[in-house]
Amino acid sequence: MSTKWLTRLENLLTLLFVLACLGALGLLLSTGLIAFSGTASGVGVPLRIFDVPVTGMAAPDAAIISASADVTVRHQGPAPLVGLLYLLVWAPGVTTTLLAMFTVVRALRRARSGDRMLFSAVTAAHLRRLGWILIVGSLATGLLGMVAEPILASMLLAKSYSFYPPSGEEVAGVVTGVAVLAVSEIVRRGLVLLEEVEATI
Numbered sequence: 001m002s003t004k005w006l007t008r009l010e011n012l013l014t015l016l017f018v019l020a021c022l023g024a025l026g027l028l029l030s031t032g033l034i035a036f037s038g039t040a041s042g043v044g045v046p047l048r049i050f051d052v053p054v055t056g057m058a059a060p061d062a063a064i065i066s067a068s069a070d071v072t073v074r075h076q077g078p079a080p081l082v083g084l085l086y087l088l089v090w091a092p093g094v095t096t097t098l099l100a101m102f103t104v105v106r107a108l109r110r111a112r113s114g115d116r117m118l119f120s121a122v123t124a125a126h127l128r129r130l131g132w133i134l135i136v137g138s139l140a141t142g143l144l145g146m147v148a149e150p151i152l153a154s155m156l157l158a159k160s161y162s163f164y165p166p167s168g169e170e171v172a173g174v175v176t177g178v179a180v181l182a183v184s185e186i187v188r189r190g191l192v193l194l195e196e197v198e199a200t201i
């Protein structure tokens with residue numbers, strides 16, 4: 001990959017990182033409004049609802065087995081506990097995304113120096129760090145969500161559930177993290193072989 005394309009990719013990811021930081025600040029502000037001053041119009045807590053009524057929606061020769069929906073619930077008045085639980089729901093995932101993007105931008109910035117820097121021990125270290133960020137962050141997001149979301153649902157919904165499974169995004173994050181760790185190990189072993197070859201020349 002040429003330096004020009006690496007520069008463009010780095011600039012694009014840097015812009016996306018800045019926008020993601022602004023989005024995180026917006027979520028933090030929304031959480032503060034929920035906790036300390038009550039919710040304004042449009043500010044609420046997103047929750048999942050299972051077993052949505054679907055009577056009359058299926059065709060005569062079909063049957064809907066189950067249905068779920070995403071709803072946004074507004075709590076009237078300040079609710080510090082709701083704000084704290086909502087923070088536990090979104091903050092780990094957002095933090096994981098920001099750290100992953102920052103690590104990729106740093107790796108691309110160093111890789112612009114040349115092909116040898118792209119295939120180096122530093123790049124392998126960045127990949128290894130990125131893999132662990134994705135794995136640990138996704139697991140933390142899933143576990144904290146499984147604890148906080150049922151409590152939030154019991155406070156804000158008339159019907160709640162004791163178990164909320166992790167979303168596909170957390171599972172994908174763990175799988176991607178494992179794949180990135182595998183790539184970092186391939187790069188590391190390739191560097192060892194390259195050093196051995198260069199030592200014999």
